[in-house]
Amino acid sequence: MPELPEVETTLRQIAPFLVGKRIERVTTTAPSYFFITPPAELRKSLEGRQIEFLERVGKYLVLGLGEGDRLLLHLGMTGQLFSSEAASVRLLSATARAALPPEEQIHFKPDRHTHLQFELAGEGPQVYFRDVRKFGKVQWIAAGESNDRLDRLGTDALEMSAEELFSANRGRRVAIKAMLLDQSVAAGVGNIYADEALFLAGVRPGRAAKRVTRVECETIVTQLKRVLKRSIETGGSSISDYVAPDGSDGGYQDERKVYGRKGEACLVCGNEIKRKLIAQRSTHYCAHCQR
Template sequence: MPELPEVETIRRGIEPHVLGRRIGRVVVRDPRLRWPVQPDLPARLAGRRIEQAARRAKYLVLHLDNGDRLLIHLGMSGRIWVLDPTVAPIKHDHVDIELDSGQLLRFHDPRRFGAVLLWSAGEPHHELLRHLGPEPFDPAFHGDYLFELSRGRSAAVKNFVMDGNVVVGAGNIYAAESLFRAAIRPTRAAGKVTRAEYVELASRIREVLNEAIVRGGTTLRDFAGATGELGYFQQELYVYGREGEPCRRCGTGIRRKVIGQRSSFYCTRCQR
């Protein structure tokens, strides 16, 4: 599914097309998403101007001129495209948001696990965002924070950093790559990782995510950015998806182990 770098890539892709633009007609073809589209969404969006295109975790957040915000989540297979209105909709094109520029935003979601929801100005916190941990680029995220939060935890360190209540954005691919760069085996208990190791891991998480954003994300299956471009961070993966292949550092065969129902990849020599 799209992770933080992919969503940030999309945010950057749509930003120049939506900033300052006023919303015209909104077409909802199928409201039956994981969180159903509100029936009054078209009426409440019409005429509003988009003042900011932001991101929180894996949610796109469009700030409107009346204080409302539009939350967009891509679920497992969702996409949002900037298109000319003459482009005919295809199957699973659920929502169109027409702009006064003559373009439109089109939300496409085959599995319907995503969301297009209005967040009212009167709600200081949205339920979907309330319990999220800090952003990886936020000053609140650092090694000491991870160390203190991890004390007494027996869960694998990979599951710990993938927990969105701990930090957002360290999805399966990026957690595996960050742990490799930090030389920490993903199976180790979170409570057994040292403070110094967490300082290194926090730095590596930021490093990996930043590199992935610069490269447009990781194209696995069908991810594409807002204008259809493909990410290419997958060309630089050290461990993820490379079971049996030689480690790019030491030549040892990469191992795969299921941790928390997710495939995890690591080098038995480089990671301890």
């Protein structure tokens, strides 16, 4: 799914279609795991409201609706937030696309996975939120209410310091990779960028967090920020489902050093990239370059 760079890319591209607009109508799918706030309640709360801002908090997006009301969005693994003018070309799989009549291959038509449709006042496209696996989330946060999900988040990965990582690691037997994936430690980091940052830092992802030195924490945090910033510059990684709001691919998948490269040669030393499960997530590393 979308990690920090993909969510940031989504934010930058979708903001012009949302911010300053009034929501005239909201269409949803039926109640499901996806809706933390029931869809009927959501429609009622949103219709007629003006969108004042859109911001990213870790991997979450927060819509500001005035008077302190907010809407929390999370893209989960397969969430896609995009303009209704985006073509179907990348939004659907090749097989799903082939099954459509030609006109729908050019312009995306909401399907059963399109859980939210924002019809906005004035010119400009509608905005759709589609999510096949429904691991995404949408929740209304009324003015003055706190939110557990947001409250649990630690420092945004782009802002974090080596000292924060080092002190979080203290006494922890879990893998350093698990620490990076922990959103209360570094908000926004996910599986791809955790693997990439640890490779660039030369640290084995399975090493116990408490065995990672202060100096190594410096390197990890430096490389992590570098990788995240570079990925934002290229529009994120499009590996399976992620597409930018205009339906285009990101570019960072072409710059990956280890993620998804199991069995291929390490670009530094030529040894085979290994894959194993760490923290229940598929993890890629070079046993020669990472200690």
